Amino acid sequence: MEVKIVDRKVYLPKELVKRANLPESGSCEAIVVGDEVRLRRAVSGELNLVEILKNPARQKIKEMVEAEEVEDV
């Protein structure tokens, strides 16, 4: 997909912003790979998961197996 650069400002089509889940405005992270520039949302912020992992649920292995169970094909 072609995008325009005007005075160092890059205009990203709405479709591309939506697909990459980038913000409409604000900042994101730019990474240069060779002669390519990649944009992504900044990977930061607290994850609930880190806290959840500290207090795992407890269950019998038989019940854990049943929770994942699917019929054979």
Add this chain to the structure above:
Amino acid sequence: MSSFVLIDTNIWHFALVKPIEKPFMEIHDLASTFLSSILLDPNIRIALSCYQVGEMLEVLRKSGLDVDLRLRLLEDFGKAKFFVEELSLPAVREAAKASSQSNVHIYDYLVAYPLMGTVNRIYSADNHFVHPDFRKIAEVINPLSPWIITEGKKPIKGS
């Protein structure tokens, strides 16, 4: 540059739920340590298909994980550490076709096929993922080795 990885549901399951029986606690320790290391590495992002998100929530519900914790997990999937790929009808068609030829559950394909071209590594303890259909997507690694986990069967410890 970030690298996208797929983490199979069984690893999430054992990381978030600890078996009561001592011999199987080791699986939880391996899964929890592994998942924590991925979460803390800013260069690694976790990709999931929409199907896998639903699968995980259901497995964790059956394993008694509190609804509030499940919703907080779902909230995390909207954060930049994660990339969730929508499930399209063409991806389901591909999955159904491949499953009918390999006899591997369509569910495994619905976890992985939508992420073809996105992930460069698959972490799974399920032997189904050793099938060439999955290895063509990305390198497949079992971080819970020597444990092997197959849906509906007790985990086994390999040599």
